[in-house]
Amino acid sequence: MKILVTGGAGFIGGAVVRHLLAATSHHVVNLDALTYAANLESLEGAEDNPRYAFEHADIRDGIRLREIFARHRPGAVMHLAAESHVDRSIDGPADFIDTNVVGTLRLLEAATEYWRGLDGAARETFRFHHVSTDEVFGALAMDGSRFDEATPYAPRSPYSASKAASDHLALAWLHTYGLPVVVSNCSNNYGPYQFPEKLIPLIIARALGGEALPVYGRGENVRDWLFVEDHVTALLAILERGRLGESYLVGGDSERANIEVVRGICAILDRLAPAVHGRPHAEKISFVTDRPGHDLRYAIDASRLKAELDWRPAVSFEQGLERTVVWYLDNRAWWEKLVRDKGAAQRVGLGTKGETRS
Template sequence: MTILVTGGAGFIGSNFVVSWFRHSDEPVVNLDALTYAGNLQNLDSLRDDPRHIFVRGSIADADLVGSLLAEHQARAVVNFAAESHVDRSISSPEPFFDTNVIGTLRLIEASRHHFGTLLPVEQGRFRFVHVSTDEVFGSLGPNDPAFTEETSYKPNSPYSASKAASDHIVRSYFETFGLPTIITNCSNNYGPFHFPEKLVPLIITNALDGHDLPVYGDGQQVRDWLYVEDHCSAIRLALEKAKPGSTYNIGGNNERTNLHVVTQICGILDAVRPRSDGRKYSEQIKFVTDRPGHDRRYAIDSTKIRDDLGWEPEVSFEQGIVKTVDWYLDNQEWVAAVRSGAYLDWIKVQYQ
């Protein structure tokens, strides 16, 4: 058997693929368009692994997706492919709807046609897992209860609106066509291979370079932080055990303000890589104008996945952020290549 993973060279997708082979020998067909945030260097550990089949391409290419599903007789699709940076969606919304809405539609339509070719026993095993975000639920007040699977959708950015639309597409394919779908909505991930435009890697890399550490508004926006390895374990479990048509919220039980995250990173760096001038990294913090429509608080209630599937996060934020800082300190060549765009030059040579 084989699974098709889309977006498997991105941050969460590549962590999932690498961790998959620590738990299974089942082959993975990895489809990724290798846009700015997709990076084959994330998959270097699988370079000579015959179980990993990489294909460069888009989920919007229905013919390609269909041929891959048929050729490899995939028994599951795990969809990570998405445009995911809120700031980019504000400055240029259209690519988010192209990928997250039209791309998801074409991917799931190809999957539906593939599902129709399977024998009944194979159909019973097939799953389409759609990886989404808690941002589709909008913003919480400081004392509001955490998001559950029953929370109404209230997206506040072009990014979250596009993901909300993709969730609705996936749900409709279960209700209308009986395609065995599963939707997961996760909180803020962090960990290795995170593209340095997101908060945690941006703060680490800027701090080491002596640059400003930008914090939106007053820095009191609250997020629930989920270590990426914990997220991957939840998705594996959902793929294995979740009932078709189900949705699960996946959170780290680690609500922290953005300012807390930034100052904690500064404190870790002060201890393990102190500045040459003896000053604190926190002196580099600079408060900047808040972004439009910035959600104030997200929080995830993971009770359902705990009760149904037995999943709970294993890594506390204090443990995970130290591991993350250490990874970036130990992988400065990866950081330099990503930030310089050198890996994109390599892609051109390799594929063109």
């Protein structure tokens, strides 16, 4: 199968592209606008793979989208391209509406026109997988409850509202126009190649630079952490075997308060990269004013995904965090260049959401 991956130079999209090329026989068309969080260096070697093609394009450009569909003739779309940083959405919500809502609309229009022109098995097997976030469901209390596929949407930031709108658009295109759509909503992703405005790479970068480690409020906000490579295997299972018109929630079964995550990073760095002054990295933790509308807790019930598609997260949070810290220690050149680019990273400093797509 040839799969069109939007946002394939971003964090999750890049992990999808790497997995498809390394672990499957699928062909990949990577469509990316190469905005600030995208990085083709995350796909080193892909350009030499005969099963890979790159298209520098914006999902808001309907004409370009139609050209790309006509030229590559994909058998499926995995739509990951999105603006995803909550802090940026608070400062500049218009970009999030343009990309996440209008861009998804243009992609759905182009995909529908292309799909209607297919015949036989190509039309029957075509799939449009819309990838989204758990933030569309709002916040949970500290009571053990978890989001599932029946949870009502209750977005509380411009970012989550834009993703909620795009989720509704994708499913509306199935019910109104018949486009074969499946949706997934994931919890906080983390792992190698994540842009350093998000909590885990941010703390690693700042700790290695001897800087203060900013944590919103008292660090009590809880997230369900999902190692990005586990997310990728779930996405492929949903694309290939998920029921059309359904939504699948993907979680890591790893709820942690932000302060626990930060202290865990500090403990790993104390072992692997002790501070020059010999003091624990955690001494640099600095609690800062909370951001507006900061949701208290997210947690995913992935029972449907586990029962229907036999998927389980393979990497525990402790394993994944260690692997992530080691990767950032071994690949300083990759992220140090991003941190130095102040124009591209004006808001590097306070991110908490792990789900990053270009």
